[in-house]
Each structure stands twice: as C-alpha cells, then as structure tokens.
Amino acid sequence: MKPDLHPWAADLSLLYAEVWTRLTRGVHDRHAPARHSTLATVTPDGMPQARTVVLRAADKLAATLDIHTNIQSAKVQELRATPFAALHVWDASAHLQLRLEARVTILTGQDVAAIWAGVPAASRMSYGSSPAPGQPIAQALAYSKEPDPSCFAVLRLTVSTTDALHLGPNHRRARFDRTDGWAGEWLAP
Template sequence: MTSWFETLDGTWEKVWNTLGRGVADAKHPARRPTLATVSPDGWPEARTVVLRSADREAGEVSLHTDLYSDKIKSLRGTPRAALHIWDAKQDLQIRLQAEVTIRSGPETKPLWDKIPDHARQSYGVTPAPGTPITDALAYDKAPDPATFAVLHCTVTHIDAVHLGAQHRRCSFSRARQWRGQWLSP
C-alpha cells in the first residue's frame, strides 16, 4: 500500500484534508497557522491566526481579523501573504502563498452573524490594536461589526514537505493548474 507522501496526488489530498481539518477541529494544528506579511516599512511580520475556511476547488482559504490591526495596514500596502502550518503527527509542513483581498462591511455581515458572542470580543478593541497604552489592560473590548474583516486568500502556490525517514518535498502552483512537482528537500 502506498502512503500519502509517496505520490503527488496523495500529498495534494493530504494538504487540503489537513486544511479542512484545521477549519473543522479547533484542536488540529492547522487551525492556527502562522501568517506572514510585509510591513509598510518593508519588515517581515509573522503572527498566529485562525483558519476559518478552506476551499480546495477554488484554491482559497480565509481568516478573520480586526479591520484596524497591523496586518490590515501591511496587506493594504502589499496584498500578498504566506501561511505556514506544522503538523507534527504527520511530519508535514505546509506553506501557502496567497494574494489577499480584504473584505469588510455589509458583505461580511452573514459571517459576523455566525460568530459566537465570546469570539466577537476580538473585533472592536479601543484603542485600536497596536496603539501604545499606559498599562497592560488599558483597553476596552466592545464587539463592533464595523471592525470585522475577512482576509480572502487566493492561494497561488503550495509547498509541502514530509519530514519522515526519507524527506520528500513538492510544490503545487495555480499557474501550473495545480500539477505537482517534486523538489529536492
């Protein structure tokens, strides 16, 4: 029997199944990928985010954020990002490159309406995220749908590395109609 990591098709399936599990299972390692962006002054930035959707057919994933967060400023300047996931149980590293569209306002209301009250606390911090404050708790949280944003990520490239006994690495590119290519690990 062939293991998933021995074929390009198997790896493609594993990548998207892993992303899907991250959306569905709050305890799965793909639930909280690292998002990397470039700041307005050119510095790399990385932070943990929550994966909210993964659509294999469209080649898209999405994340939620506060419209006034630093990542929004960065994405307005450079609307590209990378996502990194490490699944230790599978010995699998997934890196996605994506073009990002920021969505907010009325088009995000159906998603806002589905967010539980306790999670809405992340959207509507005063002062805005990243603002200097006088002490650690000198801020207020008041859920505000006007500050809710969805980062719609159109995946352009996937790099997958299996770090088993024999390392295997491959890539998939939208420009190649998602045909896989083996790479030296």
C-alpha cells in the first residue's frame, strides 16, 4: 500500500472530526470549499434540483447546518412539500467529497430576527425582490430588490447521515449515522 496522503482519513473518529472541521471552516472562511456547497432538493413532482448555497452556520454537537434563503425561492416550496435535502461538498485540497442527508426545518419571522439583525446591509438585498426569484421577466434587469425581513428564512439542516469519500493513494469511504451516535462504518469506495 502507498502512504496515506491525509492520515486523518485512515481513522473513523479522525475522519468524522475532519468533516466537521471542513464544514465549520466553510462558515468562517470565504475561500473554504464548504462555503459554497451544493444543496439538492426535489420538486413536488419528483424532479431533482441542485443549486449552490452559502453555508452560514455549522454546529457539530447538534449536527446542524444553516443556510440563508429568500422565502419566495423555489427551494422553500420544494422543502415544504418534501422536508429532506442533500448537501454536497467537494474539497479538492483535502481530496474529500462530503454528501450529507438532512431533514430541513424552515425558520422565519421571530425565529430568525436575531440572525437577520446580523446580516450585512448589502447581503439583505438578497431577501426581497419583485417579482419573486425564478419568475419570468421581460428583460434581464426587469426586477427590483428591496430588503424585506419577512422574506428572510433560515434553512436548518439536521444531518442524519454523512458519507465521506477520501480520494488518495488508498481511497477510503465512510458513512456516519446519527442513529449510532456518529460511530461510523467503512464502505467500499
């Protein structure tokens, strides 16, 4: 066997810790790969949808992740119909792919007032547009944006499983599940 590229990938507990290190770094470092993750949902008629989102909070102890969104967006409607999502992260520097399955709670109003208070003024423009995101418009710039706290929502992902695939000289893959206290098990890569 070849020497390991990243020694943390050879131990389940170290690998799980590295997963959350990478996710937490995505919250605080604009250049971290987890910052701009891919969120996958399904439409009410079962069509898959994937889009890039910005990771805003990560809590290893609770195994939750937060994403901010406009309440008018299609993903909110999709999550109301089917409150489950997958989050995908590819971290090239770590040779690490993360796939997380989660139940999603949509938080609004008073539940997010303190978070809204911390959103920078320039970023607030993303929460309140006319027409709503995804609606047809006559020309490319035929829309307006006005910050509206009633359009601000937090998608709280309560992670149920994490699949971590490390691509190195010796590929390793593990699955971590909430139901077994995140003990983890190795899977064939």
